[in-house]
Amino acid sequence: MKRYLAVLPAAAVLVLAGCIGTESASAPSGQDTNSATTVPRSPTVTPPAAPRDEATVLPVPEAADASQTDALSAAEKVLSTFGQPELAYDEWIAALYPVMTQSGAAAYEGTDPTTIPVRHITGTGEIMAGSTEVALIVQVPTDAGLYNVSLSRPSATAVWLADRIRPAGA
Amino acid sequence: MAEQKTSGAATLIAVPLMLLAAGFLLIILILPPGETAAAACTGAATTVDPATPPQGAIEGYEGDQLVNAAHIMNAASTLKLDRNAQVLGVMTAIGESSLTVLDNGDAVGPDSRGLFQQRDNGAWGTYEDRMNPSVSATNFFTALTAVTGWETLEPTLAAHMVQGNADPFHYERFFTTADRIVTALAGDGPSGAGCASGSVVLPLSAGFNMTDGFGPRISPVAGASSWHPATDLQHYPNPCGDQIYSISAGTVALIQGYQVSIKAADGYTVTYMHMKLSDVSVQVGDPVTAGQPIALVGNEGPSTGCHLDIRIDQNGSTNDAVTQLSDGEDSGGPAASRGYVNPEEFFALYGIELCPTSSCQRQLS
Numbered sequence: 001m002k003r004y005l006a007v008l009p010a011a012a013v014l015v016l017a018g019c020i021g022t023e024s025a026s027a028p029s030g031q032d033t034n035s036a037t038t039v040p041r042s043p044t045v046t047p048p049a050a051p052r053d054e055a056t057v058l059p060v061p062e063a064a065d066a067s068q069t070d071a072l073s074a075a076e077k078v079l080s081t082f083g084q085p086e087l088a089y090d091e092w093i094a095a096l097y098p099v100m101t102q103s104g105a106a107a108y109e110g111t112d113p114t115t116i117p118v119r120h121i122t123g124t125g126e127i128m129a130g131s132t133e134v135a136l137i138v139q140v141p142t143d144a145g146l147y148n149v150s151l152s153r154p155s156a157t158a159v160w161l162a163d164r165i166r167p168a169g170a
Numbered sequence: 171m172a173e174q175k176t177s178g179a180a181t182l183i184a185v186p187l188m189l190l191a192a193g194f195l196l197i198i199l200i201l202p203p204g205e206t207a208a209a210a211c212t213g214a215a216t217t218v219d220p221a222t223p224p225q226g227a228i229e230g231y232e233g234d235q236l237v238n239a240a241h242i243m244n245a246a247s248t249l250k251l252d253r254n255a256q257v258l259g260v261m262t263a264i265g266e267s268s269l270t271v272l273d274n275g276d277a278v279g280p281d282s283r284g285l286f287q288q289r290d291n292g293a294w295g296t297y298e299d300r301m302n303p304s305v306s307a308t309n310f311f312t313a314l315t316a317v318t319g320w321e322t323l324e325p326t327l328a329a330h331m332v333q334g335n336a337d338p339f340h341y342e343r344f345f346t347t348a349d350r351i352v353t354a355l356a357g358d359g360p361s362g363a364g365c366a367s368g369s370v371v372l373p374l375s376a377g378f379n380m381t382d383g384f385g386p387r388i389s390p391v392a393g394a395s396s397w398h399p400a401t402d403l404q405h406y407p408n409p410c411g412d413q414i415y416s417i418s419a420g421t422v423a424l425i426q427g428y429q430v431s432i433k434a435a436d437g438y439t440v441t442y443m444h445m446k447l448s449d450v451s452v453q454v455g456d457p458v459t460a461g462q463p464i465a466l467v468g469n470e471g472p473s474t475g476c477h478l479d480i481r482i483d484q485n486g487s488t489n490d491a492v493t494q495l496s497d498g499e500d501s502g503g504p505a506a507s508r509g510y511v512n513p514e515e516f517f518a519l520y521g522i523e524l525c526p527t528s529s530c531q532r533q534l535s
Contacts, residue, residue: 112334130486
């Protein structure tokens with residue numbers, strides 16, 4: 001019983017994420033639109049002329065060199081904290097909390113550390129294409145293969161925290 | 171039984187107060203008054219006869235694998251659970267055993283057995299129980315329903331709370347396959363577009379129309395670009411000011427001009443265009459969830475009417491399914507379309523039809 005009570009607060013956050021997701025997308029503003037198929041198509045509405053759209057996307061600037069350097073060390077710290085299967089759960093998750101985002105930590109609360117195959121980092125990390133000042137992915141070689149660490153932060157001056165720690169190709 | 175993880179080793183500790191407080195803050199900030207958490211995508215669970223599996227393969231699964239899926243579905247319906255639970259169970263068993271009753275474990279769990287790879291720690295019954303499709307599925311669902319809020323967690327995270335995997339997101343890529351298997355065995359249809367996987371949702375409320383598709387324009391106007399690396403969506407009449415939702419979880423990476431770009435945790439970037447900056451309700455650096463309101467539909471920039479232009483750039487994706495979608499350049503588009511994938515194909519990866527004929531008119535130019 002104790003263990004599920006402990007899960008509750010973080011689960012509540014995810015519950016919200018989940019329910020807002022499905023609710024909002026299907027039935028915002030209190031409209032009764034339980035599914036796409038129930039939405040009436042008014043026969044009186046004549047389709048307007050399709051709007052013309054000649055927009056091009058502004059590219060998101062890559063993370064600056066200093067930000068990338070910080071991200072590399074953050075990702076290595078995340079992976080070496082994550083890859084401690086010898087720790088008891090309490091100790092493992094307590095070490096992980098400071099290096100994870102809120103939603104990231106909530107996801108890993110379900111993990112049994114004894115199932116983690118990573119024990120140590122075996123090389124230098126690499127910033128993946130499409131980096132930004134507030135979100136990027138670092139690929140780090142480990143004794144269990146390449147791992148992708150998704151990092152994010154609220155501003156260009158904040159500390160990088162991890163959202164996901166996943167084996168490459170998973 | 172219900173309180174035990176597959177691992178048995180994990181004992182969760184009290185979550186820091188910070189998380190608790192943040193959780194309540196979220197409730198206050200984003201749950202509109204009167205909105206309930208009732209899921210819109212639930213359907214009744216169907217009971218399936220395991221003696222008569224479909225002929226041939228479904229998504230590469232056949233024979234005994236489909237019989238095992240039927241046992242999982244029936245375990246859910248016996249417990250009075252809904253169709254989403256059936257999909258969740260089949261998804262988990264695909265991720266653990268490819269729907270095969272395995273008489274072996276793996277490196278990190280050598281004592282794991284059966285469809286759900288349940289450990290020999292007393293939590294999952296006898297060896298015979300763990301090797302029995304019905305009993306092991308029943309024990310899985312019993313543990314699942316003890317997870318607080320399991321119905322509204324992302325399915326992969328709900329499964330993970332029971333299974334205790336190293337990777338909480340391991341089951342996500344099996345969701346669409348599981349949904350198709352359940353649909354085929356039950357002989358019914360999925361219960362609603364836009365809420366299939368929970369990890370990806372529609373950008374506007376259902377019932378919108380598509381006013382321009384991805385690819386070459388049928389009748390380009392002189393001087394206008396003839397290749398559109400995006401999809402244009404709008405409700406009509408009155409498309410202006412319509413709420414736009416983030417289609418997936420990520421971090422807001424750029425807000426400039428009339429665009430919002432959100433980088434997903436999987437690395438791809440989704441850009442929403444033509445909004446007024448004053449109608450954008452997020453800031454750069456904000457974490458967003460799938461379905462979170464981010465802005466209102468507008469007519470800013472080179473546009474001749476209110477609509478949402480949504481485009482998805484696979485550059486930087488660590489999600490193989492997204493990376494493997496063909497991009498604009500593969501489809502004969504100009505260099506500027508490199509990396510941009512067809513949003514309809516992107517949504518299809520998550521079991522969602524972006525523009526179903528029942529609710530969405532295609533009025534392509």
